[in-house]
Amino acid sequence: MTTIRQDDVIQSVADALQYISYYHPKDFVQAVTAAYEREESQAARDAMAQILINSRMCAEGRRPICQDTGIVTVFLRIGMGVRWDATMSVEDMVNEGVRRAYTHQDNVLRASVLQDPAGARRNSGDNTPAVIHMEVVPGDTVEVELAAKGGGSEAKAKFAMLNPSDSIVDWVLKTVPTMGAGWCPPGILGIGIGGTAEKAMVQAKEACMESIDIHELRERGPSSKAEELRLEIFDRVNELGIGAQGLGGLTTVLDVKIKDYPTHAANLPVAMIPNCAATRHAHFVLDGTGPAELTPPSLDDWPEITWDAGDSARRVNLDTVTREEVASWQPGETLLLSGKMLTGRDAAHKRIADLFARGEALPEGVDFNNRFIYYVGPVDPVRDEVVGPAGPTTATRMDKFTGQMLERTGLLGMIGKAERGPEAVQAIRDNQAVYLMAVGGAAYLVSKAIRTSRVVAFEDLGMEAIHEFEVEDMPVTVAVDAAGQSVHDTGPREWRDRIAGIPVRTEPA
Template identity: 75%
Template sequence: MTTAASTIRQQDLIQSVADALQYISYYHPPDYIRALARAYAAEESPAAKDAMAQILVNSRMCAEGHRPICQDTGMVVAFFKVGMDVRWDADMSLQQMVDAGVRRAYTHPDNVLRASMVDPPMGARQNTGDNTPAIVHVELVPGHTLDVRIAAKGGGSENKARFAVLNPSDSIQDWVLKTVPTLGAGWCPPGMLGIGIGGSAEKAMLLAKEALMEDIDLHELKARGPADAIDELRLALYEQVNALGIGAQGLGGLTTVLDVKIKAFPTHAASLPVAIIPNCAATRHIHFTLDGSGPAVLTPPKLADWPALDYDPTVGARRIRLNGLTREDIAAWQPGERLLLSGKLLTGRDAAHKRIKDLLDRGAPLPEGVDLTNRFIYYVGPVDPVRDEVVGPAGPTTATRMDKFTDQLLGQTGLIGMIGKAERGPAAVAAIKRHGAVYLMAVGGAAYLVAKAIKASRLVAFEDLGMEAIRELDIEDMPVTVAVDSRGSSVHETGPAEWRSRIGKIPVVVA
């Protein structure tokens, strides 16, 4: 049977890509909101519940304000199924059309998105300035339409991708349960796990990424029961991963994953390739089809899809003035304590830390304005501001990447505190204890909410680094949690351990 050919116009695809990327920058998928709201209602860990509340409040704020859910607005990954009867009215390649859409989306004047792509990937790593190029996958299929799945994948979760070739007789469940705890909290749970099984090395990774494009339906699967071995594995891993007690933001709690998605493909008799890729709390993906009739029409979700929350960050939190703070002051802070920070702090990420290290190694002075004595540094690369904003969304980046710089900065600059997301490694925790410093955690996936606490911003050093430059922020009531205290106690160790033990004693309730 033949079908009429569709003609896809170049500008329709470019506009559709741009509109889709703007859309997913500020609208969570409704399935994610519903799943997170259920997890929030069931959560018994105060720290995890607070983190989920911030994510849900931030999500609604972004939907209303049309600003990014997370400051890491992701690298663009697109999957195309091109009907073999499709015709093109275009003089660009598919890659060029997608990149033009990315460029248009990420430089939109009303909602500027952060450019994160660097080229070359080693050495100079110069930011491309417009978040191009996109990662594009193409499959030719029967038909006369263009099927598009597009995502903006954050670096924190992408960095936690893992792959192994197991023996055919090995347990996939055992490998996943051994691997997930090694991911830490840098992928910003609660989110999804995409698992690819079979094929070859690259096919398994591709399957895992494709799995993350599917809707969250674990609740429905539990209600109807498994139909095959894949469903059985999904249910088992959902229960077992959550029983690890990692919890929201790694703070310990009942929910670490909202769903486990699995895609499989035949493989060689001697092999069992398995890949796992997590999706973070800033889950961003969308699906649309072009049939030649014009650009994609994307319908906004209803605000009624978000739960009504009575969230007040001041309840149970201690207000702290950063200006004039001393090591003696921070020594009184307790692990897991919630703080509201006000005053001035400096920003700095990987590239800025590397430059500071190089200056310290040479015995050279730090740039003017970069005096870290009794100061805090916030690991952040904010989105550019629009309209009357001081800064755009400005949530934390993964602190673990700065671990290798921590001892030197604490020992040679007078720095007393750091703010980021996720856990610190053993060497960094030891350095924090040795120098009587602290590490505070802000919630990943609540970038717009955090930005509302920033009242002023000025560039201090390394302007050429763009979003990684050092800035001084003036903040008011910025919500954080004491993640590592001055005695070296880490809530990312104690919290999951406590909840792993408690979950083991909670009776299993069959839905």
């Protein structure tokens, strides 16, 4: 009988979460590198270059790949022959490991978990509790799979109860375009088929933790219907032309993973959960000999890639930029931003909207007139850092506030990740504003452009407080111009036609 000690569980969970915060899985790095090398879309290629450079920087500096360090999901397979040397419950041991990982002084991770989700939405402060699934199985070990799942990709989870005669492929192809780019492609699609509604969702999440091996499957050929589906969905989703960061290109998904389970004759439950460019998961086994050891990868596993904005990039001084200057920016154009910007995301926007509803003014020191707002919730700094990893959050969540912000504050532009919805695009066009896109999944790289940081309002909101950043040469892409043209519409449409062999139109139809 194996004895599993309490401290070994806690230490193993904490170590694994620290490990995955800064080390991408080797198979993911290899898959993105291969996609980068074959990519023909310059915008998508540039985005993947930034993702790979950021990944290597994080491995070297042991700092988070993404500012969204995720909500922790843990799958435990506990052997029936295990004996516990513990005073805490298994859930409490796991959560103590999470707590230690996220408050580690050398690599503080962002606490994103909110208690009372339908009410006050108070931050727990240490990213607990984790979402824990336990299974008792034959054996005398404890097998652990854990992931730190980003909110942007989790928000794009989909479920459908199809009829038994319906096509799963058709549902996926109809659904993926509705997910936009907020899940930070290129990534992995985890698909769960069968069981019941909740079983399908759990299977999809488990599938996200599997290794990338689609090319090996293609070489050996499928041996089951699920494997045939993997290959068909992989090919046909990539033919959609969505591309890295939704900018249009050859690679949208790096792999499609499927898990299935017997289901009722009347049902065909299907769940789909994407894993983003900050894919983070680990697998280890506790056998009673001590904490798990995860071997650091070699830096040789990362490609030697350099990237710069190029001679065509336009340098912008945020402190002097005018509305007339903004009106000259073109969709897809690369900008290098320098100067001061304010930050704000969901909670800050809600609080500002509430102030306006009560007829109250913005807090002292908060002036958005002719300025830019960056949708970000940064990681706390460590050592001599000005700020921790500070990549963009999904902009569409701020769409409902955009018209009010532009009309009532004089805001000139916004910076985030992924596309904007029709409501926001209309507001941008009506107010002659602009939306700029930073690369999701390159948070540590982006943070190196931030020279100073200070909280100017709503300090109680933690990572969602309003900061003022001073940046130097922060790279962004013009995603929606002052006329309302969006690269997230034009890019994928162009590359879908290219992939299908349809001549690309250069003039409006």
